Amino acid sequence: MILQKLLRIEIPIIQAPMAGVQGSALAVAVSNAGGLGSLPCAMLGVQAMRQELTAIRGQTTKPYNVNFFCHAQPxxxxxxxxxxxxxxxxxxxxxxxxxxxxxxxxxRVPFSAAAAEVLEEFQPAVVSFHFGLPAPELLERVRRWGAKILSSATTVDEALWLEARGVDAVIAQGLEAGGHRGHFLSEDLGMQVGTFALVPQIVRAVKIPVIAAGGIADAKGVAAAMALGAAGVQIGTAYMLCAEATTSAVHRAALKSxxxxxxxxxxxxxxxxxxxxxxxxxxxxxxxxxxxxxxxxxxxxxxxxxxxxxxxxxxxxxxxxxxxxASGCKEVPASLLTRELAGALKYGRQHRDPGEAPQAACP
Structure with missing residues (x-):
């Protein structure tokens, strides 16, 4: 139960931050169900961010995650x-x-000092980043209140880079994942691999917990990722038909087609x-x-x-x-989906130490 202890959550399910199709309501529902709800902030101005964080604080006492991009603005x-x-x-x-x-x-804007100032008012338990990490001084501001830091890696080299800079857990984003690729060390898409190829490689390479992301849509997929050594999973697409999501009508129709x-x-x-x-x-x-x-x-x-x-x-x-x-997309409450996703887990062998090789790995 490494990830649960690290993030102070009940089940190792992280709702992927999905800018444009969700706000605070989805994050609250997942956190209250025992997972880790996430608020995407890359498309939010300072005032909108404060409003969403206020809404989360008013509806849950559970840990939640806020997510930011770290791109260089052209x-x-x-x-x-x-x-x-x-x-x-x-x-x-x-x-x-x-x-x-x-x-x-x-x-979309990258993480900034203005965003860090807003976060300091709310001190979320978890802050995650996409496209690497922000400048060291900004990262240190986040660490001051004890927030756990997550970031996405699409290759082993990116996972090692993140570990060397002190992240608490790495999100192994496979090629199947929806939304933006999190790569940041290379733009060569030929280096991108699928989730179930990437996860065991990163698990072997790093000593911090690994979170699997990409193509996982049901409880069996969650269990398979854990069997490969993941300490938890991050799931996005499956939540997009939930009532708490703000997915547009045309987007919902496409997901159901x-x-x-x-x-x-x-x-x-x-x-x-x-x-x-x-x-x-x-x-x-x-x-x-x-x-x-x-x-x-x-x-x-x-x-x-x-x-x-x-x-x-x-x-x-x-x-x-x-x-x-998209086979796991369901028009059900996000709390129910969260519990269903975790339903196949047998809390035991899959919660190995992060440095221990997965059973399915080659010797």
Whole structure:
């Protein structure tokens, strides 16, 4: 029960932070059910973050996680932005959108001193990061109140890098996972592997607890990850149909359709590879297109296309983030789903010390 003791939770289930499809309600429900609920903060301004954290504090006394991105914010590139908008111009004409009236904007912001100041008011028990870690001085501010630090690794090298910088547990994000890839040491997607290949490799390489993420959608998947040495699992896609999620109507419809069986990594919606259900924009421009501006600047030009299409009931221009296994999506309360996900665990052998090799590993 290593992860439970570390994070002070009852069951080793972490609800993945999913910007754009959830707020405080989902995090509260999962934490109150004994797992670790998560609040994504990459798309929240300071005031919105304070409101969501206030809502969480008012509804649970259980530990919860707040999540931030750690990307380097790119400078404006007028030439690349113009090329991107030119590529999208047939769609702007189709929807009657004036491209010249679309403002540029970052869409998502990295962890900052202003965000750290807000967190200090609430002192969440867990803070997690994507795309590496923030600057040492910002990380130290988080550590001062005793928060446990988690971060995503997509390779063994990234896990070792994180361990060397003092994270308390590493999230092994397999290639199946929905949403943005967490890679940060290399942009070579050829280095990305599946969850059940990645987890035992990282378990052997590090001495800290490993949390499996990607393609895990039910209790059997949870048990399989634990059998490979994971101390817990992080699950996102399965929660997206829960009532507490804010998943849009078009996104919910896609998750419930046969389309959810076909996902791909795409940089069209933000500028960085992220896994989502294949739609018209991905088919026509190719899921990975070099014209897309650097993360997160691609978002601005896509936003009005998405809004127009969704107003007509279409998700063909929306980032329909989802993992490769949407079979666990259920329209049930998040608390019930959390308990179901943990239902197959037999608390015993799978809670080995993090440095101990998994039984399924080769000698």
């Amino acid at each position: 400078g404006p590139d007028a030439r690349r932005e113009a090329m991107w908008r030119q590529l999208l111009s047939p769609y702007f004409r189709e929807f009657g959108i004036d491209a010249s009236a679309i403002p540029a904007g970052p869409g 046969d389309a959810a069986r076909v996902t791909a990594l795409t940089n069209l919606f933000t500028g960085r590879p992220a896994r989502g259900i294949v739609n018209r924009l991905m088919r026509e421009l190719g899921p990975m297109n070099p014209a897309a501006p650097a993360f997160p600047l691609a978002t601005a030009a896509i936003a009005p296309l998405r809004a127009q299409a969704e107003s007509l009931g279409s998700g063909e221009f929306s980032p329909l983030w989802a993992g490769q296994n």
